[in-house]
Amino acid sequence: MGLFITFEGPEGSGKSTQARLLYERLQRLGYPVILTREPGGTRIGELIRRILVDLRHTEMAPTTETLLFSAARAQLVSELVRPYLKTGGIVLCDRYADSTFAYQGYGLGRDLEELQSITTVATGGLMPDLTFYLDLDVEMGLQRKRSARDRLPEPASAAAAFTPHPEWNRLDARDLAYHQRVATGFAELMRRDPDRWRCFVANQPVDLLAEQIFTQVEPMLARIVRLENPR
Template sequence: MHQGLFITFEGPEGAGKSTQARRLYERLQAAGYPVILTREPGGTRIGELIRRILVDLRHTEMAPTTETLLFSAARAQLVSELIRPYLATGGIVICDRYADSTFAYQGYGLGRDLDELRAITAVATGGLKPDLTFYLRIDVEVGLQRKRAGRERPEANSGQPVEWNRLDARDLAYHQRVAQGFAELMAQEPERWYALDADQPLDVLAEQIWQAVTPRLARITPIAAQGSAD
């Protein structure tokens, strides 16, 4: 059991998980908690290089096994370099996507063998699982429309251009399998997952997330308190 608190955000494309992950990070930081925000794939120099390969729309020939192993390689680097060390200090790690995405996207979406994925993921993570995973639920078609709108009209996403990547461009049936995969993952571990309706005002959703996180903060020492104890 690690000392810190590991929180992940999952959901279909366009659910707004990156926005909510950042809002939670900013609120925890403002409250004086030791917290970092990272993402998958990426979060490290090596991971970001792998991300470029994975998301590039030109790489249509990428084999499902290659895709799976690249995601897992980026994850292994992130866990080793960033997540485990920070949790060991008693801090909070918020990660925008994690291993559940591999099961949903490469497992249920691409039809990869789930037992094989479990074995690969165990190697990549050393068995590290989140303490809490938020799933932002949204209709798949609505989410994809949202993401397209953000890409074409940055003002729809607070002025920030949205990445439209190789996985986003897959057909609707693929994204529907991914959503079903997430539903099955939640059914298998209901104690870890916290599902929320993404089609709510941002502030309402952020407050629901905060209320779910607050009881778990008792084991985390705020930075100010750490300083006074030295």
């Protein structure tokens, strides 16, 4: 029941931009749809997110990081994703379990089978129907995020400088080699499960990319009942 679509890819590849555009388009067409993100998406999950992205938390152990992501995911699946899919709606999620395999698995070197077990506990085995991968050169993505960060005003106080920053966080700040291992990891995940993934070149105009994404979603909408009184 329902339709579960996720967006994956390196930092700055346009996941949030494209997830929002797809969300707005489906909403305009009258489909029941929600947009959420990981880590976060619930009250508890957003609190966990603040711990994860805080630049001060340099001492965080990889196991702690993995379990915090998984805890936020467990809350999201149980509070939001499963109930909404059950009503026959469309759930769009900005990152999901694949990011755990790519970032904590390939990026930090955690054992992949162990991650699979933790992920199964967190999600009850729920995986997306469709996953978009926005493929962008790692350096270009980080550059996009850096310039987005630099466009924001300077924090007013030293304390504010440590609050979770919407455009630059603890995970972005890891070195280039780490981000490249993550990208290699995503390529491997796509190779293993080609039916679920749709990979697009992210370095093209926003609207063109949105069109390519919608074209992939359209055939799957037949099973979704539109709202009687669209917003």
